[in-house]
Amino acid sequence: xxxxxxxxxxxxxxxxxxYEDEKIVAFKDINPEAPVHIVIIPKEHIESVKELDDNNAxxxxxxxxxxxxxxxxxxxxxxxxxxxNNCGKDGGQTVPHLHFHLxxxxxxxxxxx
Numbered sequence: 777x778x779x780x781x782x783x784x785x786x787x788x789x790x791x792x793x794x795y796e797d798e799k800i801v802a803f804k805d806i807n808p809e810a811p812v813h814i815v816i817i818p819k820e821h822i823e824s825v826k827e828l829d830d831n832n833a834x835x836x837x838x839x840x841x842x843x844x845x846x847x848x849x850x851x852x853x854x855x856x857x858x859x860x861n862n863c864g865k866d867g868g869q870t871v872p873h874l875h876f877h878l879x880x881x882x883x884x885x886x887x888x889x
C-alpha cells in the first residue's frame with residue numbers, strides 16, 4: 777500500500793508529531809490553513825468515513841477526545857477550534873486514509889470573510 781499516512785504511522789515518513797497513543801497519531805499539517813492545524817489519524821488504515829462500521833467506528837470518538845486534549849495542550853481550547861473531516865473526492869479528501877483536521881488560533885467563522 778502506498779499510503780502516506782500509513783508511512784507516517786510506520787515512521788518511514790517524518791512528521792512533526794504533537795500527540796500519539798496506541799490508536800492514533802496527530803501531527804502538524806505541512807500546509808497549514810490556520811495558526812494551529814493538526815491532522816489526527818488512526819494507526820489502522822481506514823480509507824474514509826465510508827469504511828466505518830460497528831467494528832471500527834469507536835475510533836472516531838477516540839479521535840474527538842484526543843482533539844479536545846490537543847486543543848487544550850496547544851492553547852486553543854478556550855477561544856475555540858474546528859474539527860473537520862473530508863470524505864471522498866468531492867468532499868475534498870486528498871489522502872485516502874481517515875483523518876480529521878484540528879484548526880484554531882484565529883477566527884474560524886464560516887463563511888470566511
